[in-house]
Amino acid sequence: MIHALARSSPTTALTLLAALAVAAAPTSPAAAAASQSLTVLTYNIHHGAGADDSLDLDRIARVVKDSGADIVGLQEVDRHFAARSDFVDQASWLADRLGMHLVYGANINEDPARSGGSRRQYGTAILSRFPVLDAHNTLLPHPREGEQRGLLAADINVRGTTVRMLNTHLEHTSQTERLAQADAIDKVIDASGRPTVLVGDLNATPDTREVTTLTKHLRDQWRAVGDGNGYTFDVSNPRKRIDYVLTSRGIGARSADVLDSDASDHLPVRAEISVP
Template sequence: MERMKHMKLTVTSYNICAGKSYQHYPDKNQAFDPSLTPFFSLVPAAQTLLGIKPQIVGVNEVDYMANRSGHVDMAAELGNMTGLEGVFGKALHLKGPAFGEGSLYGNGLLSQFSLLEKEEYPIENPKRDEKEYYEQRGILRVKLDVAGGITVFVTHLGLSIHERQNGVMLLCRLLDETKGPVILMGDFNMRPWDFLHNPLRDRLTDTALVLGVEPATFPSCSLNYPDCKIDYIYVSKHFKIRSFYAVDSKASDHLPIVAELEL
């Protein structure tokens, strides 16, 4: 297992919107054309990541063998395009002619380091309320062969508060069972002041909060974009946080966020 002293890591969390690109949308403060539609291509997201040069990337809204995105393993494909190893973590089965039989959707991890372990954890669905949108959510856990073993969790929490509560409860249980350096990242669908951050902040450090920076990450393309922060990178006490920032890009409807770390 690879061990290094004072190792520097660039970590990115990126909701790639299943490869839907908004690069042809107007720039900030320009008139918006409602007839515009995004196009499917991983190239813009890959180019954005190549500019960042991360060693570890957590990705959300990832297709697996779906018709709409070219029937590819999107995590592996994005890994190939960026020189990283990509692994997919299932959250749900996609249904309908746009997706095709056997297509999946979930999270992914890209890394320059070898994978030692991989687990997928479904988040329990709450009791349904017809007024709210629900979607099966999941957590991807990967252990990387670096610095004695770094455990990375990637998740995309729900739009419903009850979905997010269930997700945070499961994350806390998994974190309490994990030893050694930990990175948790993803689209949490909650603002920095949401009370559901509290149990996570009791266990890990919010890389943006500790530096006093909270750059907005969503949406990437609107008249006054972006206007809210819903994407996060948390780390265990093993890491020193050097910097945190968002990258201006319309390769997806989210901006990628970057934490520069030292271990």
Template sequence: MYDANRIVEVIRASGADIIGLQEVDRYYSARSNYEDTIAVLAEQILSHQHYPLSSDESEQRGLLAAVLDVDGINLHFYTTHLGLAQSERVEQVKEIINIVASHTMEPCIITGDFNAHPDSVEVASMSPAFCSAFADEHDAFTFPAGNAVETLDYIFVNHQSGNIGDRTVIHSSLASDHYPIAAKLLL
């Protein structure tokens, strides 16, 4: 069972300014003890948009979007959790690219659980518009936490997002079955 307080602990320890969360429940799941995890994690929900993505599964898939003002610069931040079947993920990535296309002249970050390996069609489809913050890291394993042997989680940035500084896989199994990842962007 997930514990919102453990999630908060990991987030605080990371020092992150912006986070993207997956599988965070709002009231309806035994996994979270029917607790509104989002309310525990944030005092208020900022304005955002949700774009449903096509899905062959019973789980809803989507892309959550937010625009942040970073020192007068519009930063477009997106987070997603793609499906389990490759054919589904390929279509979902196409949808994501179409959704963000109108904002690519400004800094854009796309994060999430892509359920896909670095050499997959889905990940390759993100370029040339986006590159993975961990593109040259061949051991950025995120799943399963505790004994990670797969890279499924990504931070993609476009060319307007500046330089990628430090990046890390946060080896904490306190809050999730995936390890969190973090990257510092120098806008």
């Protein structure tokens, strides 16, 4: 099942389904026994270009497969976008290769390169081993006219439990824009009152205002259960932690690690969480 989501108004509300129990503390052994484990991955794939600058989408697929992830948030995903990715629909290619359900959010959506061709799109994707119940992409504010970014949302049926997955990629050139985008995401989370998993490349380190805006209502899985600095960028000399798995109340923390791979310019982050 493929959900292809085009451009929508930044003010459009996310209408999604979710029902999860609420619990603020990390998962205890007793609680873990009564919950189910879910492995989540976030990965900025740099349109399939690795540290060697070679385009190799199969390397990305192998990283995702080897991670054992149940749900994956991908950033910098091309769809018929440019010669840099051979005009391939990377989102569908990866979903087919991995046998996973797909949701795609086109944050840049341009006319075809040639008459009769497919629209040129660039954005984020969610891959899931479990069925997708509902999905929506909301464009985020960019007050200084930076690159358009979005918040991709999918409600996923995980063995009878509805899990909301959000995926984003904040602006890299302007803290002003990142703050506006983080505020917009925080309002969505706060207004919904529903447990959520947010993944993505926030282009900001943990103690910056844009990240702390999001961690007012969400827990940083790395800080809860990760070991070490968690650096994810850049792959040749990791020195920044800018890729995150954040969760709201009701979702427990089991483990978090950064995977070693040169398939992109970012390292992927994997987190094992627990849901009712």
